[in-house]
Amino acid sequence: xxxxxxxxxxxxxxxxxxxxxxxxxxxxxxxxxxxxxxxxxxxxxxxxxxxxxxxxxxxxxxxxxxxxxxxxxxxxxxxxxxxxxxxxxxxxxxxxxxxxxxxxxxxxxxxxxxxxxxxxxxxxxxxxxxxxxxxxxxxxxxxxxxxxxxxxxxxxxxxxxxxxxxxxxxxxxxxxxxxxxxxxxxxxxxxxxxxxxxxxxxxxxxxxxxxxxxxxxxxxxxxxxxxxxxxxxxxxxxxxxxxxxxxxxxxxxxxxxxxxxxxxxxxxxxxxxxxxxxxxxxxxxxxxxxxx
Numbered sequence: 647x648x649x650x651x652x653x654x655x656x657x658x659x660x661x662x663x664x665x666x667x668x669x670x671x672x673x674x675x676x677x678x679x680x681x682x683x684x685x686x687x688x689x690x691x692x693x694x695x696x697x698x699x700x701x702x703x704x705x706x707x708x709x710x711x712x713x714x715x716x717x718x719x720x721x722x723x724x725x726x727x728x729x730x731x732x733x734x735x736x737x738x739x740x741x742x743x744x745x746x747x748x749x750x751x752x753x754x755x756x757x758x759x760x761x762x763x764x765x766x767x768x769x770x771x772x773x774x775x776x777x778x779x780x781x782x783x784x785x786x787x788x789x790x791x792x793x794x795x796x797x798x799x800x801x802x803x804x805x806x807x808x809x810x811x812x813x814x815x816x817x818x819x820x821x822x823x824x825x826x827x828x829x830x831x832x833x834x835x836x837x838x839x840x841x842x843x844x845x846x847x848x849x850x851x852x853x854x855x856x857x858x859x860x861x862x863x864x865x866x867x868x869x870x871x872x873x874x875x876x877x878x879x880x881x882x883x884x885x886x887x888x889x890x891x892x893x894x895x896x897x898x899x900x901x902x903x904x905x906x907x908x909x910x911x912x913x914x915x916x917x918x919x920x921x922x923x924x925x926x927x928x929x930x931x932x933x934x935x936x937x938x
Contacts, residue, residue: 651825651860653852653900658933661889661897663701665936671703675886678749679879680742680771681756681786682709682717683764684732689757689786689875691720692919696879697753698723699926700901702886705879708745710734735763736770743774751781751885755788756875769795776804781885781894783807785878790815800840803891805881807874809846825849825860833858842891844881846874850899854892861896863903867910872919877902880926904929 663674677697681690687709694705694717707726709717714728727745729738746752752775758764768791775782776798783805784792792798793816799806810821817835822828828851836843837855844852850861881898885891908925909917 651829651858652862653859653896655900655933657859657893658897658900658930661884661893662930662933662935663887663889665934669936674701674703675750675883675888676704676706676748677702677751677753677879677882677886678706678708678745679753679756679882680708680734681754681758681788682707682713683734683757683759683761684710684712685759686757687713687716688720688872691717691724692872692875692923693753693756693879693882694724695721695920695923696876696926697883697886699923700880700883700898700930702883706745706749708734708738708742733761733764734758734767734771735761736767739767739770739774742771746775746778746780749780749886750888751783751882753783753785753878753882755783755785756878758787760787760790765791768792769798772798772804781805781891783878783882783885785874792816796839803842805842805844805885805891805895807844807846807878807881807895809874813845821845821847823847823849825851829853829858829860842895844895844899846877850903852892852895852899857892859896859899861899861903863900864906865903865910865915867913867915867917868903868906868922870918873902873906873922876905876919876922901926901929 711728712732884894905922909921
């Protein structure tokens, strides 16, 4: 198969929604982020702020009660709904289901942890979300929680964003570092499970089993905690705006890497995840279309 595998600026142009004079926030989607735990409170906030900077209309966060207040404190722009305890658990399914009715897309996993109660309920949340035909991105520990239930991925246009270790954990296959070697493995997985796979790394590969891209942007300074949550928020914003899941993942990875490259110019290899969010407007402004 001969093709040009690398993502391009045109992929971002196709994903960015134009804004007319009469646009309102409902035109740009509502993203629901389900995550947070007694250990990780910053992750869903990073995902939410990244989504807002990417252009989503509303960023809703469903987080355990014990960390919901902390997440609210990060920014008044986030709409945070409290769940029941210190982690996401079965008692939260009814509230999450209600929130899903208000969402155009879902990010599941940011800071969610692997408490046994959380691990047990994640497949149920995935099932409900896909049965409601909501575009879904699964990241972080939520990926590990669906091992043995990967058949759930094939029920909707789901994006899964593991790093190499998480991919090996759920698939039983090793992920080589170089894109030429990891590409066929990624294609096989995505085709088998009818999902969009974004395998993180220096050579990030994105595929739905039919179409494949390799992301050329980014740098080693992005290997820092929270960077993956920013990526989830960017892709989630595109999903909430109705972008095809494969294109949303391709454009999201490209934008995420451009933000990292811009942050590197200012801070070298000393960037943190929030630095990526801060430069997202500079990255995306060149793709703006519409009035003004």
